[in-house]
Amino acid sequence: MTRISHPRYAAFIAASSSTAFGHSSAVGLQVFDPRNGALLGIMPKPGDGPLVSAGFGGKELDQLYVACGDKLYRRKTKVKGATPPTPR
DSSP states (O other), rough: OOEOSSSSSSEEEESSOOOOOETTTTTEEEETTTTTOOOOEEESSSSSSOOEEEESSSTOOEEEEEETTTTTEEOOOOOOOOOOOOOO
């Protein structure tokens, strides 16, 4: 996960095997096409407060975890998270 700093909000990126997810507290979770950067859609924030983090988890990397305000939300996805590189 890569953090991008901005004075008005915090944004993070969680990568899947086929789609890059980016989000900001002002809009919700934005889904982008990694090939051309086109916005594919926006998932509304699941609760009050800013979105502060997102990432894939679960045994099959098919659960998207989102921290919003002081709560953690989980949603099953059709895409799987990218497998982290193996340390050498």
